[in-house]
Amino acid sequence: MAITETKDGIPADNPADNPADNSAHRADEVGLLRRLTSRKLSAISLAGVGFFLLLALVGPFFAPFDPAALGDEPLTGPSAQNWMGTDSVGRDVFSRFLHGSRVSILVGFLAVLFALVVGSLLGMLAGMKSGKLRDSVIMRLMDVILSFPLLVLVPVITGILAQRQLSLGPVSITPEVLVAIAIGIVLVPVFARIARASVLAEMREDYVTAVRSFGGRGKDILFRNLLPNISAPLVVQAAFALAMAVSVEAAVSFLGLGVQPPGASWGTLLADARQYVTLGAWWLVVFPSIAIALFVLFFNLLGDQLRDELDPRAKSTTKKSKKSGASAKGEQK
Amino acid sequence: MTNPSTAATAVETDEVLRVTDLRTTYQFRGLPVPAVKRFSLSVKPGEIVGLVGESGSGKSTALKSILGMLRPPAQVEAEEIILTGRDLRSLSEEEMRKVRGGEMAMIFQDPINSFNPSWTIGSQFRRVLSLHRPDLERKEYDEEILRLLKGVGIDGRGKLNSYPFQFSQGQLQRIMIAVACASKELKVLLADEPTTSLDVTIEAQVLELLRTLRVERNLSMVLVTHDLSVVAEMCDKVVVMYAGQVVEVADVFNLFESPQHPYTQQLLQAIPGFPHDGERLYAMRGAVPGLATEIQGCWFADRCDSKLGSICDTTPPPLYPVTATGGLAACHRVPDPAIAGGEGKNS
Numbered sequence: 001m002a003i004t005e006t007k008d009g010i011p012a013d014n015p016a017d018n019p020a021d022n023s024a025h026r027a028d029e030v031g032l033l034r035r036l037t038s039r040k041l042s043a044i045s046l047a048g049v050g051f052f053l054l055l056a057l058v059g060p061f062f063a064p065f066d067p068a069a070l071g072d073e074p075l076t077g078p079s080a081q082n083w084m085g086t087d088s089v090g091r092d093v094f095s096r097f098l099h100g101s102r103v104s105i106l107v108g109f110l111a112v113l114f115a116l117v118v119g120s121l122l123g124m125l126a127g128m129k130s131g132k133l134r135d136s137v138i139m140r141l142m143d144v145i146l147s148f149p150l151l152v153l154v155p156v157i158t159g160i161l162a163q164r165q166l167s168l169g170p171v172s173i174t175p176e177v178l179v180a181i182a183i184g185i186v187l188v189p190v191f192a193r194i195a196r197a198s199v200l201a202e203m204r205e206d207y208v209t210a211v212r213s214f215g216g217r218g219k220d221i222l223f224r225n226l227l228p229n230i231s232a233p234l235v236v237q238a239a240f241a242l243a244m245a246v247s248v249e250a251a252v253s254f255l256g257l258g259v260q261p262p263g264a265s266w267g268t269l270l271a272d273a274r275q276y277v278t279l280g281a282w283w284l285v286v287f288p289s290i291a292i293a294l295f296v297l298f299f300n301l302l303g304d305q306l307r308d309e310l311d312p313r314a315k316s317t318t319k320k321s322k323k324s325g326a327s328a329k330g331e332q333k
Numbered sequence: 334m335t336n337p338s339t340a341a342t343a344v345e346t347d348e349v350l351r352v353t354d355l356r357t358t359y360q361f362r363g364l365p366v367p368a369v370k371r372f373s374l375s376v377k378p379g380e381i382v383g384l385v386g387e388s389g390s391g392k393s394t395a396l397k398s399i400l401g402m403l404r405p406p407a408q409v410e411a412e413e414i415i416l417t418g419r420d421l422r423s424l425s426e427e428e429m430r431k432v433r434g435g436e437m438a439m440i441f442q443d444p445i446n447s448f449n450p451s452w453t454i455g456s457q458f459r460r461v462l463s464l465h466r467p468d469l470e471r472k473e474y475d476e477e478i479l480r481l482l483k484g485v486g487i488d489g490r491g492k493l494n495s496y497p498f499q500f501s502q503g504q505l506q507r508i509m510i511a512v513a514c515a516s517k518e519l520k521v522l523l524a525d526e527p528t529t530s531l532d533v534t535i536e537a538q539v540l541e542l543l544r545t546l547r548v549e550r551n552l553s554m555v556l557v558t559h560d561l562s563v564v565a566e567m568c569d570k571v572v573v574m575y576a577g578q579v580v581e582v583a584d585v586f587n588l589f590e591s592p593q594h595p596y597t598q599q600l601l602q603a604i605p606g607f608p609h610d611g612e613r614l615y616a617m618r619g620a621v622p623g624l625a626t627e628i629q630g631c632w633f634a635d636r637c638d639s640k641l642g643s644i645c646d647t648t649p650p651p652l653y654p655v656t657a658t659g660g661l662a663a664c665h666r667v668p669d670p671a672i673a674g675g676e677g678k679n680s
Contacts, residue, residue: 205446210439213434229451
């Protein structure tokens with residue numbers, strides 16, 4: 001890739017050339033993160049998302065107790081020793097919360113990853129052969145999945161999958177992964193539809209014709225040409241889907257159909273709390289609830305901000321458009 | 334599909350590309366719409382053939398049909414599409430893929446849209462090399478790209494990592510031509526209005542470049558254009574299309590000196606003179622008939638200034654050979670020199 005690309009090695013072969021083009025573009029590329037952090041709302045959402053990622057990655061290392069260890073003092077309120085109190089069997093809620101956060105967030109990410117990969121692929125395959133049998137089969141299958149209520153389908157799939165001990169070669173699939181896959185399956189149609197619609201639009205572009213006229217293969221067109229150009233709406237949707245996946249995981253785990261005890265997740269924490277709230281054990285409910293609410297809020301915010309940044313047609317800020325208008329002028333010649 | 338006898342005849346004749354009786358049909362609301370009918374074309378090595386006609390006359394469709402770019406529901410039928418001795422219709426999809434960009438390449442009207450906006454010029458160029466240049470090592474690609482770019486007058490050093498939007502239209506069209514020339518086997522370049530979106534000075538440069546390539550690589554071209562001045566400047570031979578059909582084939586001199594088909598005559602008449610003396614400009618009356626309409630006779634009869642009579646409405650004129658010029662014209666007046674001469678007062 002990296003060739004003889006020296007800054008001074010850009011001679012102008014044509015007076016219409018702009019030698020500053022290259023550097024201008026690099027500034028544009030790092031721009032997404034910078035543009036996101038430059039706005040208050042998106043900076044907040046980014047910070048929030050970063051906080052949750054950190055929580056999932058390193059949170060459990062800071063757990064003061066073993067999350068499954070039973071204690072002597074059940075149902076004590078928050079104290080210096082137990083920051084979030086203890087639960088009905090004396091386990092430290094803070095430790096369980098840290099471990100549970102990792103599970104919840106991981107399940108969310110896995111589910112969205114699964115849905116993003118499978119859904120985009122199916123959608124692109126369908127879009128490339130729009131109107132053909134392949135298209136109809138894929139999209140009707142998606143319709144079938146969409147026709148079930150989300151909260152019904154996920155427990156059904158986990159229920160079916162969890163019946164037997166599944167394993168992928170030497171790696172046995174944990175219940176958490178099963179929940180993730182179940183949620184992923186439910187989210188697949190969303191990505192498939194977006195990918196298909198975007199592919200349909202992109203296929204009409206001249207560059208696709210040009211690639212074909214130069215002998216490009218189907219997979220070249222699909223992965224190298226279409227994928228980068230349809231990625232923006234998929235990325236935006238992924239942010240929204242993450243919020244959804246985490247809340248769905250909490251819901252099914254709450255119903256006892258997702259992550260199984262003694263494993264902790266935000267959903268099981270709430271499920272454990274259910275009988276004791278009326279006894280005044282508010283600390284069991286409040287912390288996981290706040291976590292879920294903030295997670296959903298931050299990822300929805302991020303999705304909105306990403307949409308504003310990645311979809312030029314949805315750009316609303318006047319300051320922004322003025323700036324890009326000036327730079328576009330400079331790029332022309 | 335394979336027909337060895339036709340392949341053999343093509344080798345004998347001095348033609349790099351021969352298309353006979355091409356017919357392309359689109360589907361519109363379940364009805365077949367013939368976009369190209371009775372289209373024939375023959376291109377000799379190093380020859381530039383102009384393809385002219387108004388919008389919707391099937392020029393681009395004809396090129397795409399030849400290159401095998403159209404997918405169902407579009408249907409392409411032809412008696413033969415022979416490229417350097419091989420009938421393209423007998424090739425598998427994989428072989429056809431190698432022909433595209435290999436022996437025959439196409440450049441398009443709008444260079445900025447012909448490049449993928451998400452990739453750098455260099456990476457798009459490398460991909461074409463990886464498809465058509467098995468002789469090169471991967472690390473030799475950049476060197477070859479710079480060489481090819483130099484061939485079209487662009488110093489590509491330090492620009493391979495630039496994106497299409499960082500180039501001007503003229504530069505991009507040059508790069509497109511360089512990409513098309515990447516294959517060593519390239520015989521025919523199909524140029525679909527390559528200069529329409531460029532301003533006149535850049536247009537002149539690009540046309541000059543194409544002419545140079547013709548000389549250097551003995552490249553044949555099919556040049557689609559609306560612009561008769563481009564035809565006059567560039568082409569050896571001209572094929573005039575009207576409503577999806579070829580109405581006249583002539584070498585470029587004869588086309589301008591003694592156009593045989595009334596459509597060509599009226600087309601030439603519509604070129605404004607200079608200096609203009611204040612007269613009303615000539616405009617062809619009527620419009621191109623819809624492609625789905627059923628027309629018994631000549632498709633141009635309704636707009637023709639020199640219609641013969643009922644024969645034009647009842648019998649479709651075949652492409653008659655024009656004895657005086659050696660061209661072809663699809664007009665009933667051609668076989669009868671007396672009538673053909675009589676139209677002289679028209680032009």
